[in-house]
Amino acid sequence: MQRIKPLMDHFVVRGERYIMRVDFNVPLKDGKVFDDTRIKKSLPAIKHLIDKGAIVILLSHLGRPKGKVKPEFSLRPVASHLSVLLQQEVFFIPFTEDKEILHEYIKDVLPGSVVMLENVRFYPGETQGDDNLAEMWASLADFYVNEAFGVSHRKHTSVYHLPLKFPVDKRFAGPLLLKEIEAGRELLEGTSRPYVVIAGGAKISDKVKLLEKLLSEADKVLIGGAMATCFLKAKGLNVGKSFFEEEAVNLAEQLLKEYEDKIVLPVDVVITLPNNNISEVAVSNVPDEGSIMDIGHRTVEVWRPYLLSAQRIFWNGPVGVFEEEPFSNGTKSICDIIAQAHQEQGTFVVVGGGDTAAAANKFSIKDKVSHVSTGGGAMLKLLEAGTLPGIEALSK
Ligand code: ADP
Ligand code: 3PG
Ligand code: MG
16 A cells, blocks of 8 residues: 555644545434534544644535535534534535635635535536546645545545645545554454454445455455355255345355355354244254344354454454344344454454444444444445555545
8 A cells, every 4th residue: 555644744834724525424313413423533633733723624425415406415514513522613615616705705714713615415526526626625725634534435526636636745644544544454464363254234246346355365254144145045055035135146156165164154043934923043944934134143152263263353244134123133242252352352353334333333342342444335445455546546
């Protein structure tokens, strides 16, 4: 990975303007921020600058408004929330495509101020690498900061084309971005072994390429969730009415041949039946009417020693439908075991993926592992490709 400049090492001068791309794509409920994890994780970068009298101009997306101004995707509630967290006013600038108006809004802001522009995805050009849009944003600031790991896998204007408008010594990586990159690098380049991966979840075809790479790098890959269903099917077992992706079964078959010694599948599963009965059965005994919803208790016991003897662990994808209590035991057990491995053995543990991070949150382990990524797709892409467009753009 190329060298990038940490914001925290940079000497900040009062009155300088920094345009900072953040990922404040946070869940809202009743017009208010529902989970502010991503916002809180960007506070150190913002505070570092305003404490030294710099002016911070924040750019973020929220949702996928597809180049249209849609009030339900306005960042205004996020700006209000940020001002509470910072205990200072955040100047919110309404949507405008007029560069002069934009400059008019911010020309008199005082040193130490925080300004937030409206959702970058209200501009059709954000997802299209629009040069004029990049120019307009670049004209507002002296420096560029990427503190938006979660969206750094997107080659979007504010992530990729905007930093290129600044001289390379005026582009910085924020501390959160760096922490995410370091976690990814440790997984990619670390030498401590055993390296154990837990792969689960439902987005199978999105992840098979990464799974193949992880299989080549890790010592063991424990497979749960709907991902496991594909492998059980590939082994010729009956999976009843379980959710899985037919297209992935062929690949699972190939991977089973190539990595037989590394792949660890469930030995038992929790199933539901049409009459809503729930039971735990051996993987060889799934009835035609059954749907696999979680890994079973015996599987957890088979997996435990792999996890407790690991030196590095990467987890992506819940191993069951953890959102529903009857199917949450597998995922909760994984949480408890990896937290134990980290706390008692110092195992390096990274949790990545939108729903996997939600599970880590739900089962209260987010401060009991090495790193819970703020990116879903971004962490997976980083592990797959070794770098991301948003990272590349900082040193190109
Ligand atoms: P992430 O967002 O962490 O990358 P995914 O989006 O791939 O993970 O998958 C998460 C979803 O997978 C969860 O909502 C969970 O309910 C679902 N899931 C887990 N196991 C199963 C299963 N056996 N059958 C169907 N869905 C499952
Ligand atoms: C995320 O929530 O994963 C990031 O903010 C990226 O959002 P996107 O998938 O809409 O690009
Ligand atoms: Mg998901």
